[in-house]
Amino acid sequence: MTGALLQSQTPLVDTIANLLGIDGTLGAIVASLIGAFLIANLLLVQTAVAGPWAKRKITAAFTDRIAVNRVGPFGLLVIVADAVRLLSKELIVPDGVDRPAWDLGPLIIPFSALLGFAVIPMGSGIHLADPETGLVFAFAASSIASLGLVMMGYASNNKYSLLGGLRAVASNIAYEIPLIVTAASVVIFTGSLQMSTIVAEQTTNTLAVVGGVAIPQWFAFVNPFAFVLFVVANLAEVGRNPFDVPEAPTEIVAGYQTEYSSVYFVLIYLGEFIHIFLGGALAATLFLGGPDGPGPASLGIVWFIAKIWAFYLFTQWARSALPRLRIDQFIEIGWKGMLVLSFANLVLTAIIVGVIV
Numbered sequence: 626m627t628g629a630l631l632q633s634q635t636p637l638v639d640t641i642a643n644l645l646g647i648d649g650t651l652g653a654i655v656a657s658l659i660g661a662f663l664i665a666n667l668l669l670v671q672t673a674v675a676g677p678w679a680k681r682k683i684t685a686a687f688t689d690r691i692a693v694n695r696v697g698p699f700g701l702l703v704i705v706a707d708a709v710r711l712l713s714k715e716l717i718v719p720d721g722v723d724r725p726a727w728d729l730g731p732l733i734i735p736f737s738a739l740l741g742f743a744v745i746p747m748g749s750g751i752h753l754a755d756p757e758t759g760l761v762f763a764f765a766a767s768s769i770a771s772l773g774l775v776m777m778g779y780a781s782n783n784k785y786s787l788l789g790g791l792r793a794v795a796s797n798i799a800y801e802i803p804l805i806v807t808a809a810s811v812v813i814f815t816g817s818l819q820m821s822t823i824v825a826e827q828t829t830n831t832l833a834v835v836g837g838v839a840i841p842q843w844f845a846f847v848n849p850f851a852f853v854l855f856v857v858a859n860l861a862e863v864g865r866n867p868f869d870v871p872e873a874p875t876e877i878v879a880g881y882q883t884e885y886s887s888v889y890f891v892l893i894y895l896g897e898f899i900h901i902f903l904g905g906a907l908a909a910t911l912f913l914g915g916p917d918g919p920g921p922a923s924l925g926i927v928w929f930i931a932k933i934w935a936f937y938l939f940t941q942w943a944r945s946a947l948p949r950l951r952i953d954q955f956i957e958i959g960w961k962g963m964l965v966l967s968f969a970n971l972v973l974t975a976i977i978v979g980v981i982v
Contacts, residue, residue: 636752637664660753665739671930672898675937677707683938687945708891716887719782726780730881731889733773734896741766741903746820748916748925759820760812760911764805767862767903770896771797774871774881777893781884789880792952793871799959800861800868803967807855810974811844811911824915845912851970852912856939858963859904861955864897865940866947870955905936 641656642648678693678701685692693700718724743766744759746752756762771794778790812818815826832842845852861868872880882893909915909932916925950958 636755637750638753640750657753661743664742664747664751664753668739668742668899668902669895671902671934672895673704673708675902676894676898677704679937680941683941684945687942711891712888714887716889717884719884721782722884723780723782726776727884728889730773730777730780731885731892731896733776734770735892735899736896737766737769737773738896738899738903740769742906744820745903745906745910746824746915747906747929749923751926752821755819755821758818760808760818760823763820763903763907764801764808767900768797768801770900771801773896777885778881781881783884785877785879786881786883788877789871789873789883792873792877793881795952795956796861796864796868796871796959799956800858800963803959803963804855804858804862806964806967806971807851807858808907808911810848810851810971813971813974813978814844814847820910820915824910824917827914828917841914841917843912843914843917848970848974851974852908854963854967854970855908855912856936858967859908859936860940860943861959863901863904863940865901866944867950868955869944869949870952873949875949901937901940902933904940905933908936909933 637660638653638656641659642652645652645655647655681692681703682700684690693703696702696706718727741763743753744756744762746755774793774797775790778786778788778793781787811823815823817823817826827841827843830842831839832846833840840846864871872882877883882890885893906929909929913932916929918924918928918931
């Protein structure tokens with residue numbers, strides 16, 4: 626698969642508009658809504674599998690236990706059972722909550738993650754929008770979740786929830802800056818913030834040929850140090866061990882989500898898993914060639930999904946294998962470690978690109 630093939634693919638909106646035979650502004654609006662609906666449902670189906678079923682199966686495999694295996698083949702129907710169980714529970718509203726903020730918080734988290742996927746090229750023509758500032762849009766959309774966490778924390782009228790909200794703010798500030806600075810090193814390589822250009826730059830050339838095997842020019846191979854930094858910062862952003870400080874069940878019950886039940890509880894965890902997939906999508910797009918992989922371009926969506934599930938598997942391994950950091954260690958690593966290393970990587974990348982160019 627080559628960058629030329631990726632660039633020549635028709636965006637999803639144009640494809641849908643052509644199929645419907647609707648031109649002009651109306652066609653763009655209708656096609657955009659249908660495209661957003663299709664992408665959202667693709668992600669929601671994967672999240673439904675990842676949350677109630679895959680998470681338990683993977684954790685059980687890592688910890689040598691038996692996971693769900695009674696409800697349906699391989700326990701798959703636990704997805705339906707959990708959905709019915711959680712959605713049928715009573716929505717308990719504690720006394721003294723700030724109701725508007727308390728209601729909006731759980732809605733913001735999944736919405737922000739889904740919004741970030743609008744600019745992610747998934748291959749096989751599945752690309753909803755491709756603005757010149759696509760990378761900035763993706764980070765801006767995902768950062769909206771911080772607002773939801775803070776709203777849930779302070780609006781719940783619960784000290785544990787407030788602590789979780791404050792920890793979430795500290796987490797996002799300390800690790801989102803290194804995450805963005807590390808992504809900026811990719812922008813230096815490509816000279817563009819456009820997602821399709823970033824993918825195309827990784828797929829047009831071969832980095833090396835070893836034993837007859839062509840190694841693609843993915844930025845994970847070009848700059849593995851930046852890739853490691855991005856993955857670690859991403860792990861903190863999605864709240865997985867050793868960086869699950871905002872929730873910390875053994876310390877602050879469940880943090881910002883302590884007072885939520887029923888459908889709001891479902892929305893919070895739905896948003897959490899979609900954010901994990903968004904983190905994997907950004908890592909795949911910036912460092913792993915996006916939908917690039919062996920075989921024809923039509924397999925792009927398959928390779929893309931495989932990459933984000935690989936990132937999901939990594940987060941579940943971290944959740945099972947790594948102990949939680951203390952809050953002071955967590956903040957110190959972010960400000961004194963990750964931030965310094967990300968800026969060092971940025972300067973080094975600029976020097977290397979300057980010398981090569």
